Amino acid sequence: MANILVVEDETIIRNALRRLLERHDFLVTEAGSVDEACKNDLTEFDLIISDLRLPGAEGTEMITRAPETPVLIMTSYASMRSAVDAMKLGAQDYIAKPFDHDEMVQTVKRILQQTQTQQTINQDTTGSTKGRATQLGQMVGQCAPMQQLYKQILKIAPTPVTVLIHGESGTGKELAAKAIHDHSSRAKAPMISVNCAAIPESLIESELFGHERGAFTGAVSARQGLVEAADGGTLFLDEIGELPMEAQARLLRVIQEREVRRVGTVHSRKVDIRLIAATHRNLQELVETGQFREDLYYRLQVIELKIPPLRVRGDDVLMIAEVLLDNYAKRMEVDTPNLSAQARQLISEYHWPGNVRELENAMQRALILSEGPEIDAAVLNIKARRPLVVQAGRAEPVAPVTNANSPAPTDGTVFEDASLEDYFVQFVLEHEEQMSETELAQKLGISRKNLWERRQRLGIPRRKGGKG
Incomplete structure (x- = not known):
């Protein structure tokens, strides 16, 4: 009490x-x-x-x-x-x-x-894991980088400052934004999440800022934008680095003047929002190449948070895997299976290029395909996948992960049990400079939106210099 x-x-x-x-x-x-x-x-x-x-x-x-x-x-x-x-x-x-x-x-x-x-977080003063907080909001982990992240979130959440979150795709940037919102004075107000890369460039301004009737062909009625919808709460802009320049100028006005003007009108409306942005890209490099407004960048970077990738989080990987298994088992109303020793070793050693998002998919698939009370390494189906190392903004495939039960491939050997994701990675990396996104999607038999989603999950974001 x-x-x-x-x-x-x-x-x-x-x-x-x-x-x-x-x-x-x-x-x-x-x-x-x-x-x-x-x-x-x-x-x-x-x-x-x-x-x-x-x-x-x-x-x-x-x-x-x-x-x-x-x-x-x-x-x-x-x-x-x-x-x-x-x-x-x-x-x-x-x-x-x-x-x-x-x-x-x-x-x-x-x-x-x-x-x-x-x-609970501050109890860890000796370097041991005993007493560490294992969860904040929906984020799970007790490694040192996550403990530092928890402290930063709890410190900045009650303040009204703008936050910029950095992290690879799939690391949980939106979960960090949600934790900030839930621990702020705006917790009872809405948090509106917007993926700037998932909205077509021709519609982004209308989606964010709204429009009046007749503002453009097809605007048969006035519509409130997502910025207005977040009034009184938090606006989370994911993949802010993909925002077009014109929309960046409008967003800058929202931050500076605390007002929004719908497309097709000269009248502004006051808004009270707390802005949180996230990106997997280096915004400072985008500023230097003229792809991102410098004034907007400095407005966004009041407070910066870094989400660590899954591959550097040590034992957190197994902890997260067990939490995910338990959550999915409850949803499916089945008993939670155990991970075999081989499965635990494989999960610990795998590079996880798609970070937590890839781990989620692996655990859900394993739960569905497993038979009996234990999940074996073979059900995980990750031994054949080639981790991706992001270098200079480009993802490059590296040698596939092997274990004691899988033979190491020799030079010139085709990896026979390569997954569809391996094929997707190889095809995109070989053809993205010659093909537009539409052409890539057509060749792969998927939509542009599905192409973008797979790029994000596998850590191969579209290169700015490539075709549109």
Whole structure:
């Protein structure tokens, strides 16, 4: 049961807040000023809720008086300046008075959950894995890079700053964005996710910013854009490096002016969004080659996060595989099978060029094809696949992974049990410079959208210098 200190000089508000929190099984101690609050042992409290304007000293003084305890600031001066100042001084979050009861309870629970997760992460001070947090949101892992990522997310989530997430395809950039959103004050508002590379260039501006009736052929009615749909919440732009230059200019205006203008109108609409962007590409290199706006880049890189690829995460691979197996087994309403020793070894040694997304596919396929209570290495069907190493923005196939039960191929030998994905990789790498994306898709017998999705999963993004 969490112990909360309420510091509020108005008796009516203080009593009402105490009753509200007690109805939700919190222990509450009251104080009418900072001096009165400090008569208590502040280390005993899990959370301090303090009014900003108090007699004697302001409520932000509680931040320095209790540096190890999260402080939630209440203010009737609901200006962004008051909130930002409080956050800069170290407040965990702020809430405007008069506050909504549900909003207050949800904010309190969220801060307490954040604090508990952070304390679990901070327990790892000896370098051992004991005590490490194994999960944040839907992200799973306890390796050192993930522990650092968890800390960064919990630190920046309550702030309103723009975040740029870097990481290879399939590493879980959207899960990191979701964790930031869920641990922010916007958690109850929508998070709108947009894959900039999956929307045709001719439609991207209309999809993002909306359009008015008659703005172009086929616009039979006005339509709200995805930026407007995220008003009050979070807008997540995945693969921001694929955004066309014209759309980049419009997005820059949204960030700078906090307003959006639909296609076909001169009138702007105010929007309140928290922007999170993600990319697997080097935006600074795109800026240098004129493919990405420099001013937009510097607007996006306020805070940068790096998602580690699966191949450097050590034992996290097996942990994630077991979690995925358990989740899929529950969905299919079957018992969760065990991984054989050979299967565990193969999963640990494989390069996983498609990262977590490829691991998800492998676990789901293995669960469907396996017979009995154990998954054998043969069912995984990954020994024949050639991992991809991305160098200078281009994926290159390397020698296939082998194990003790599979003969090593010799020079000039065709890899007989090569998978369809191997064929896809080889075909794309050999022909992408001579063929357009449409021609590649037609030759492979798939749609352009399916071609793009496979490129992302296998770590072979389209080269900017190639044909369109």
